[in-house]
Amino acid sequence: MAKEHFDAVVVGAGPAGAAAAYTMAKAGLSVVLLDRGEFPGAKNMFGGIIYRHELEELIPGCTQERTFPVERHITEQRYWLLGPESVVSIGHKHERFNSEPYNAWSTFRVKFDPWLAGKAEEAGALPIYQTVATGLIRDRSGRVIGVHTDREDGDLYADVVVIADGVNSLLAEELGVHRTWRPDEVSLAVKEVIALPRETIEERFNLEGREGTTIEFLGATSQGMTGLGFLYTNRESISLGIGVMVSDLMRSGVKPYELLESVKAHPMIRRLIKGGETKEYSAHMIPEGAWRSMPKLAGDGWVICGDAAQMVNFVHREGTNLAMASGRMAGETIVEAKANGDLSAQALAAYERRVRESFVGKDLKKIQRMPEFLASQDPKQLFDGLIGALNEAAFRFFTVDSRPKAQTHKEIMQDLIQAAGGPGGLLRLAWRGWRAING
């Protein structure tokens, strides 16, 4: 059988792959969109937050559609610093977030992914699901000219292969652009979806109608490991989870599900999920290496997008967003290259420049020192010691007794400084932390 040739084969129909396929198909390119799942998102655990801006950039007007698969629009974001039985919180709620156009929504990727891939299909991309891309096909010069799949007669040939097969990208590994991630470059997130009646959620989180709340939490819940917890309200459920560095998990020997159980038992969280029924439990790796772990993004006959290229802004919980943006930029680059009749590695390298010059690259660069900063800190001191001391300080600050305030405040400061390892330690920590989130 004569082999068909396509303009592009996209491996992985998650947000990165779907965005790339959509962009190219819409411009009239012939595109095959491969996914290993029964349908896109079938295996996805993400119950999280997606943002309007990039979606509208990709498909104008799509967030207004009746079928846009979201749960609640986010009007309030809280940050919790947790002691073993206490919390210091800051947060922000704004009525402006409660009017269209909304900024962000909670959603389930198991619904969102098929919807987005459906857009690519409508635009003309050919969906081939339940199919694994098992390897790359190269010509004598080494140029990637297609993929092998696990189906009979399964080879697919294309001008460009878009690699968007996620955090454990087999193709990128074969290509040699990325190695197996080190345990300190990836976190393991465990999550439960806990069903609760709509009214209960609205009462507990002080919500009206389709408003939603997010809570990110740090501290005692990560049991002395570097980790970040999250709680998002869906329409009739709560997504609750925690991600911790794989290297820390290995060191501590804590089992991921035990970790989540202890999160659920924390007094500040327990009461929010009380009476809820766990509907599903899942776990997934999240790339945390940011800028410095990002591989080369384009080469001879290939580009790489999304999680497969470590594009996750863990400080601002944007992974899906960066995936879509990088997929769109890859698609745009290939469309232009095709129009210019130049699909050389040099032409595709424009994608890498595009990413690095966009918010994707700039944001990832801004937090580039974060992994290093976190690795340099003793997580026990940071997440237990310092956050614990902050909670104790708050407790004493708000406790009224016969002691003069000045004395109490002085003691509080002393304890905080001590928890940070002395006056120098606090300054160093503040300086490094500042640098870590500001490039």
Next chain:
Amino acid sequence: MHVVVCVKQVPDSREIRIDPVTNTLIREGVPSIVNVFDLHGVEEAVRIKEQFPGTRVTVVSMGPKSAVAALRECISLGADEAVLVSDRAFAGADTLATSYVLSEAIRKVADQWGPVDLVICGKQTLDGDTGQVGPGIATRLKLEQLTYVERIRQIDPEARRITVERHLEDGVEVVETALPALVTVVEGINQVRRASMPGMLRAVRYEPITWTVDDFPEIDRTRIGLKGSPTVVGKAWVPEPVSRAGETLTGQDGEEGPGTPAEVARQLFDRLLATELPAQIGWAVAPVPAGDGGAGTPDGSPVNGGVA
């Protein structure tokens, strides 16, 4: 050879739930699949095509527009053409009306692409479970009818004969008959292949042919859809779950004393003898003298048990 396969898109019965309040199927969120038996029918037709080059496989389905996905799956496996008979006028059909419409559709298929030698149906659907549509089509089209086929032994296109093995409750029946015939197939007939990449590509690009009621000018409109369906569902209900009190006999390791495994087994046996079970299975039980291994423990104390 021209083989027609009838398929139906059904809700995946592995994921079906019934609304306990309204007693109706909860269809929302239940994925649709090709009725499993029909898929084996498609596979068998494709195998016939591989055996006799030049064979044409046409798939026919009656159902809503969404059944296009089911037809594409059949194309991916190697069917040549797929026809969806879809119209509001056909909706609400029972097996009588369905087999009428499908037989009319098969006549039309024969008009378009040549005489049909063999019609294959699944033995039944996963949602209706009646097994009536295949025989209904055979009757209307005056085809030889072979149900519950687990193997097609031989097809002789020259002599126009087919030999099959029918899977029956008490054995296997080998039957030979003349073509054209209709067979309904069981799951064991074959293993459905995984579609090849060219098959997948053809399927995603394929647009099934749709026939509406207007494509059947001769059809008797009183015999189709809800109007043509005399079957009435009298009542549907979910059986009340019956909670059975369990009992646990406990004992301990060892060969002697109360509660040895042998002793507990004996207690269990005595308990069973005391129920209606022996009578139900036709056991004659001789009365056991009291105190000699009757119900209860040898010393007459209550059996050590509890509700499980």
